[in-house]
Amino acid sequence: MVPIRPQKKIWLDGKLVPWDQAKVHVLTHGLHYGFGIFEGIRCHGTDKGPAIFRLEEHLDRFLNSAKTYRMHLPFSKKELTEATLDLVRSNGVTDAYIRPIAFSGYGEMGLDPTRSPVQVAIALWEWGAYLGQEGVEKGVRATVSSWVRNDARSLPPQAKCTANYANSALAKMEALAGGYDEAILLNSVGMVAEGPGENVFRVRDKILSTPPASSGILRGITRDTVIQLAKERGIEFQRTDFTREELFTADELFYTGTAAGITPIREVDRRAVGDGHYPVTRQVQRLYDEVIYGRSPKHLSWLTFVS
Ligand SMILES: Cc1ncc(COP(=O)(O)O)c(C=O)c1O
Incomplete structure (x- = not known):
């Protein structure tokens, strides 16, 4: 794990404040009861300067998460867009991971979050590939978790709520303790759902597939990007449930x-995936890189240029 390197500024409740001054009270409601929603967004260096990937879709998901949790954000989408752009500019970064978060703040304790003010922050830091650059190049070792993905009847999976990530953390810790890099969680009916913070794709007989939203997953924006790119390139694609066993018999994952x-x-789970070659995965990686680094003219509308 690489510790976060402090940056210059964090946007907190409408203002850019110095990194060390972005603080909240220990009795912040959301800290106690998991009542917070967040996003993870990336900004990449392109020939025309830093560009944020699918900012609009990320902020839409943020607003939908807030709506699901009856959280009234004191900022509009336009204000959050401007805040994000100001944040990137004021930190002078090119490649960054951007983290908007809204949570029930310091006010009252007890299980009704509506009695506490909603606080909103946006921070960023430099973050390489989450599962490591070596993982991107050589692949990672995964295990099917003994923890079941949160059921949609308990916690809505498409709202990116901080509480959901206690389930993710249990799966992640279990995977690491078992000597693996990452987990794959099944849903409550035993079908493959997703990783603790990733969606999962499978390739078998040249057909690309991923579990449908009804399997209880977060509808990932990268997932949607991959689906669109696959369709454009004529890669056969299906949204379909698959079993644990079908992970073992995949050509690529x-x-x-x-x-x-x-x-x-x-x-x-110590079974090699396919024959160690990942032609479809490599093609998807190349296409994705072209898009996020602004080298695909057709997909420039997915980029918000910072300057
Ligand atoms: C549980 C979960 N699934 C999937 C994803 C992938 O979503 P995205 O591609 O929008 O980052 C994430 C990350 O946000 C996640 O936390």
């Missing part, structure tokens, strides 16, 4: 996510 990018899975 990979994770997708803003943090993880496109990371091949080379092993699941």
Whole structure:
């Protein structure tokens, strides 16, 4: 793990403040009860300067998460867009991971979050590939978790709520303790759901597939990007449930996510995935890189240029 390197500024409740002054009270409501929603967004260096990837879709998901949790954000999408751009400019960074978060702040304790003010912050830091650059190049070793993905009847999976990530952290810690790099969680009916912070794709007989939203996953923006790119390139694609066993018999498997990018899975529970070659995964990685680094004219509308 690489510790966060402090940057210059964090946007907190409408103002850019010095990194060390972005503080909250220890009785912040959301800290106690997991009542917070967040996003993970990336900014990349392009020939025309830093560009934020699919900012609009990330902020839409942020607003939908807030709506699901009846959280009234005191800022509009336009204000959050401007705040994000100001943040990137004021920190003078090119490649960064951007983290908007809204949470029930310091006010009252007890389980009704509506009695506490909503606080909103946006921070950024430099973050390489979440599962490591070696993982992106050589693939990671995954295990099927004994922890079941949060059921959609308990915690809505498409709202990116901080509470969901206690489930993710249990799976992640279990995977690391078992000597693996990452987990794959099944859902409550035993079908593959997703990683703790990534979606999962499978390739079998040249057909690319990923579990549908109804499997109880976060509808990832990288997942959507991969689906669109696959369709454009004529890669056969299906949204379909698959079993744990179908992980073992896949020709290729990979994770997708803003943090993880496109990371091949080379092993699941000590069974090698396919024959060690990942032609579809490599093609998807190349296409994704072209898009996020502004080298694909057709997809420039997915980029918000910072300057
Ligand atoms: C649980 C979960 N699934 C999937 C993803 C991938 O989503 P995205 O591609 O939008 O980053 C994430 C990351 O946000 C996540 O936390």
